[in-house]
C-alpha cells in the first residue's frame with residue numbers, strides 16, 4: 055500500500071497528534087501496557103528484575119526496506135522481527151520495545167493502522183510489550199526505528215567472538231532469494247533456536263544472517279583463519295543459486311560455530327530432537343588462512359550487502 059493520502063481527510067494530519075496517539079493505543083491493544091510500564095509517561099519503567107542487558111535498534115524506511123507492494127501490516131511485523139532476529143543471535147529473549155516514527159503529515163491513517171496492527175500481532179506472538187515511542191514529522195518520509203531490549207535467556211550470551219582453528223560452521227534454515235520469495239517479511243525470528251544454542255556449551259559464537267552469508271560469516275572468522283566451505287553444503291531457498299545464497303541477505307537465519315572436538319553428526323542429531331522441522335546444515339570449518347583446499351568455496355569472490363556503499 056502506498057503510505058501517502060491524496061485527501062487530507064485520510065491523513066494523520068487530519069487527526070492531529072493527541073487523537074493519533076489515542077488511535078495508536080487502540081491499534082496496539084494489549085500489546086502496549088499502561089504507564090508507568092508502557093506508553094503515557096516521560097519514560098517507561100521496566101518491571102523489577104527485568105534489567106535489560108541486550109539492546110538493539112533497526113529501522114524500516116519507505117522506498118528502502120519496503121515499497122507500495124508490501125502490506126502495511128507486514129511492514130510493522132518486519133520491523134519487530136528483524137530486531138527479534140538480533141536478540142535471537144545472542145541467545146536472548148525480548149523484554150520490551152520502543153518505537154520512533156518519522157512521518158510525512160500526508161501519511162494515510164489506514165496505512166498507519168495496518169502498520170500498528172501488524173506490529174501488535176507480532177508483539178503478542180513473541181510476548182514483547184511495546185512500552186513507548188515517539189512521533190516526529192518530516193516531509194516525504196515514512197520511517198520507523200524500533201529499539202528492542204532483551205535479556206540473556208540462560209546463563210550465557212553468545213557473541214560473534216569465540217571461534218578457533220578447525221571449529222565447525224553451521225547455519226539454520228535456507229539461504230538466498232529472500233526478496234523474490236517474500237521471505238524477507240514472512241520469516242520467523244529464530245528465538246527458541248537461539249536460546250537453545252546458547253545453552254549448548256560446544257557452541258562458541260553466533261550471528262544472524264541479515265547481510266548475506268559471505269559478509270556475515272566474516273564476522274565470525276578469527277584473524278589468521280578462513281572458512282573452508284563446500285558449496286554443496288549450502289542450503290538453498292527455492293531457485294536460489296550459490297551466489298544468491300551468499301549475497302542476497304535478509305535470510306534471518308542463525309549462523310554459528312561449534313568447538314572442533316565436537317562431532318557434527320552427533321550435534322545434528324541433538325538438534326533434530328529439539329527442532330525436528332528446522333533444517334540445520336554443517337557448512338565446513340575454519341582452516342589457516344592461505345591453506346588451499348580444492349573443494350572449498352572462494353568466499354572472497356562474493357560480497358554481502360554493504361551499507362553506505
Ligand SMILES: [Mg+2]
Nearest residue numbers: 140143262264
Ligand atoms: Mg544481526
